[in-house]
Amino acid sequence: MSSSSDWSTRLQPTNRLKLRHLGLFPLLCLLAAPVTYAQVAGRTSARTDRMRSEDRNLRPSPKIEYSMFNRRRDREPRLVLLGLGDSLTHGTMDATNNEVNTSHGYLQYVADSLEQTDVSLWFKQPFWNIDKTRRKPFVVPTNLAVDGADLFTVEGLQYYKRAGADETYLDKELLCDAFLPRGLKSPYDKVLYPISVGARQKVSQMDALIWSLNDLYESPELHDALVVMWIGNNDSGSAALGGGSSPAQVPMPADLVESELTFGLRYLLKFGERTGEVAFEPFTMTSIERNLTDLDDFTAQYQHLMDRIATEVMLETSRMEILALTLPYYSAVGFLFDSEDLEFYLRKIDPSYTVPPTFARVAPPGAPITDPLSGDRVAMVTFGMMYTLLWSGYPVDYVNQAVEIDGQQRDGLVLSQQEMEFISARIDTYNDSIRNIVAQQGDHVHLLESGQKLNEGLMGDVVVTVGDKVLGRKWTRGSGFCLDGVHPSYTVHALIANYVVENINAVIGTSAPMHDLETVLATDPYIDHDNDGWAPGPDYRPSGLTKVLRLFTDEDDSDPSVGVEFPRNVWRVVSNAFLFDMLGIPAIRAEAERVGIVPEEEE
DSSP: OOOHHHHHHHTOOSSOOOOOOOTTHHHHHHHSOOOOSTTGGGOSOHHHHHIIIIIIOOOOOSSOOOOSSOOOSSOOOEEEEEEEESHHHHTOBTTBOOHHHHTTSHHHHHHHHHTTSSOOEEOOOOOBOTTSOBSSTTSOOSBOOOTTOOTTGGGTEEOHHHHTSSSOEEOGGGSBOOSSGGGOOSHHHHHHTTHHHHHTSOBOHHHHHHHHHHHHHTOTTTEEEEEEEEOOTHHHHHHHHTOOTTTEEOOOOHHHHGGGSOHHHHHHHHHHHHHTSEESOTTSHHHHHHHSOOHHHHHHHHHHHHHHHHHHOOSOGGGEEEEEEOOOOGGGSTTEEOHHHHHHHHTTTOTTOOOOTTSOOSSSTTSOOSOTTOSOBEEHHHHHHHHHHHHTTOOHHHHGGGTEETTEEOTTTOBOHHHHHHHHHHHHHHHHHHHHHHHTSOTTEEEEOHHHHHHHHHTTSSOEEETTEEEOSSTTTTTSBOTTSSSBOHHHHHHHHHHHHHHHHHHHOOOOOOOOHHHHHHTOTTOOTTSSSOOOOOSSOOOTTHHHHHHTSOSOTTOTTOOOOOOTTHHHHHHHHHHHHHTTSHHHHHHHHHHTOOOOOOO
């Protein structure tokens, strides 16, 4: 374990490091010997050995001969910042990835703070263009986080329950295997390339982290590593948000909106439901259980990942510090709309709107909310359909069939308070496992209680005020989430970054400054400044389901009398967005190609 003073002494540069484009990287890597870390002293687990020898067809080599970091003639000491995780660490917002979003993610804010110290920092983002292609693909990334990753997919594995399989298996779609930029098709390719070239093998997120740390081993006088490891959120995410695969769950009242959808989308939804590719009941206990990782599996996999770092990384523990973050409640995000949310927004169209009797309220009508996690919820997709139906002239009784039919609650589209508590309790046990496992590691692994910090703010246990805004769990009104209701706003990303930076300063002895949250909030596009319930959103061209989110943005955020203005072809916009999403399911895409269904031109 290195002391704070040791880090500060080693990381004093004479000049700040200036990074440059690694244009010759692929050619040099192809000429270099293949990289290995799996063969270090024969310490890999039997499971990892089997996966690599049988499924990945790797070619082991006894040493690393090419260093991705040692590219400059000067010998400045550097701190390499690495991120491992999911969409929170990647910087996803509005259900999409691009440079605009990623540059406002918490890990970028952490890097910005460290850049203002005497530390010479090496940090590179795998930025995507607006069209979701990778910018500067030859630049080696150090933010390795991939949207949607869970404890298993960070290692290239599909967890058997979520995949609808008998056992967990290696999925090559969760590995980066590209050797040329034109081969960057999957999110894993777009994030992890060109590490696959340097390693000369397919790499998972975890493989990429270990390869990067071992690459530093070859430059002992130059580099130390700081790893931010926020993994495990999506082991409960699909259960809480009504997602999942096998079948793909869509929290949509398809029977109510069917007549408004385009023919192509209607056909594919029925085809998907008939063939078992698509379902519309994400909040049954059966679906929730299927999408939740079992505690024993979570614990074993988290331990396994820590064991891989301990046994496969050659870099001395005195030269790396790992920050392991705990998990917040996915069941508390703004994506889930309670009774007060539904009535606030739907009464903008019909002042008489009220939720049906079977929908448990978060608080009595007109009373303050004392327990933010009480009552029932619907997914944001369901809310959006209800709002659009009411806007289209359908009566309240019809719209409320999204949550109740003939006096019976639609369990599949309603996440009950009991189900939320079940999910939250599982997350609590995940965090207990993380704490116990981290406590067994060396002094170079540090626990950050990020889950507790975020939960306190989401539930109002700790009031977080920025300027005239109190951050909370309410969708746009809480100033805490972007338009998708899942990922944090710029301001909350900066808040998370401040917490991480505070811990980094304590661990390595730096004095990185905190971000001024009021300054961030002033230009945050997800803040509802006129308090009408809508935010303006960012200024970039949307695609896919992001187009639906953009329907719910404020036309003039300085005037509370001006809010959402739907286009007259709103259902065509919705249909095209969902069709684009459905085409991501291979069987549905094949059927669409067979019958010639493509997104329609929008007027």
